[in-house]
Amino acid sequence: MWHFPADDERQVPVDELKPVPLTRAEVRGWIRWSFWGLRLYIAVMLVLVVIGFLRGLH
Numbered sequence: 001m002w003h004f005p006a007d008d009e010r011q012v013p014v015d016e017l018k019p020v021p022l023t024r025a026e027v028r029g030w031i032r033w034s035f036w037g038l039r040l041y042i043a044v045m046l047v048l049v050v051i052g053f054l055r056g057l058h
Contacts, residue, residue, distance in 0.1 A: 027035065
């Protein structure tokens with residue numbers, strides 16, 4: 001059977017809460033390459049859309 005703590009057990013007093021500085025994770029390996037590929041894909045698609053609009057206006 002599942003045991004869920006009561007609301008009293010989960011609450012933390014406000015004076016014990018301290019802000020934790022957030023840091024960014026370093027993007028490495030294949031994830032970096034996939035993001036660059038996605039950027040390149042978006043740039044190519046934007047160029048093709050612009051070309052399509054320019055040809056469609058004439």
